[in-house]
Amino acid sequence: MFDILIKHIRQKVDLGQQDLILLKTFFTPKKLNRKAFLLREGEICNHLAFVSSGILKSFTSDEKAQERINLFAFEGWWISDFNSFINREKALLNISAIENAELLLISFDDYEALTLQIPLMDRYFRILYQNSLVTKDRRLMISNKSTAMEKYLSLVHHNPDMVKRIPHTLIASYLGLSPETVSRIRKKLLFQ
Amino acid sequence: MFDILIKHIRQKVDLGQQDLILLKTFFTPKKLNRKAFLLREGEICNHLAFVSSGILKSFTSDEKAQERINLFAFEGWWISDFNSFINREKALLNISAIENAELLLISFDDYEALTLQIPLMDRYFRILYQNSLVTKDRRLMISNKSTAMEKYLSLVHHNPDMVKRIPHTLIASYLGLSPETVSRIRKKLLFQ
DNA sequence: TCAAATACTTGATCTCGGTCAAGTATTTTA
């Protein structure tokens, strides 16, 4: 259960055995079945979730409009409504499982306590967020200026597994495109 | 020169007098005149820049197409090509000054050394990046799903000073819109 | 294993916002 989390952390910072034992006490395991919700918009997001297995998505649901996907979280990823979690505001995002998932949850208070008790975890999250910023920045640049085809190709390039493992309807939503457009792009790519 | 940086850091972490003195040794002041470049695409981005005064922009320049603005950095903000800085890859972004600016630069090596010598700086950057992620996430959601009008109104709401202080041509580029569209939106808003 | 739900495709049509063009207004700098 903790193996993947610990491996993930050790790739970034060098925690000792004592710290690892302490670390575990801050997390609560949770199973989440396909389609089950971890968070609903309007709630305060009380946990950061680390995905040990399965796939989750975070998304907004504008009444009649299709849901709009914000993030897919695979094994080894973190997911939350970050604004809600950090600023204790109402969540704009929903989070639910696309495939049965196993999670490790840490509450806001424990997140604060963890970084104070194990300062290296500040470093871990600093590096994690650093990488995350790079990815978000790229997504933002592509979202702002690219054609539908370029958006799709960029995803195929940077996240081939997303395109493989996740229904195209959701891929479309993630890219801010309609499912029809993605379908037409895929057809075009088949014939080069 | 260092006042704003130190104030900024102290809002997030509690550095002692000794650490502050040490901290200063890692930074190099630099003046950058309007239109001067701090970074050109293709170079490796060797510095994080803290803006003590003035305004900078980071942007891509797709040959014939208009430049596309990625970020405006005001007094108290950080700016860089983060991917280039962290992963030592060629920069996709240019960075230049919109108004005469005073900067504090820290090199990649010193950034690494700083966080090792003053672990609280890991915490400072962790919190900084946390907030930055929230902003980027919001920008990404808006960029993916909103109309031109919604994009403009969201900027007016979240960054009124940007709209006030920065030419509308650049605002348009920042929002991924054409200057003409922004002009038409502003006209529409005048008549409610 | 089969009905129901979900996912995908394809065509027809529409619309928002981009592009082009030609002007005016403002700022900058020599």
Added chain:
DNA sequence: TAAAATACTTGACCGAGATCAAGTATTTGA
């Protein structure tokens, strides 16, 4: 302070991608 550069506005037109509609294909779970 005047010429040059930059910024902004407005109109006409166009096209990429959304929407609507009506199918087919695949997956899921009782």
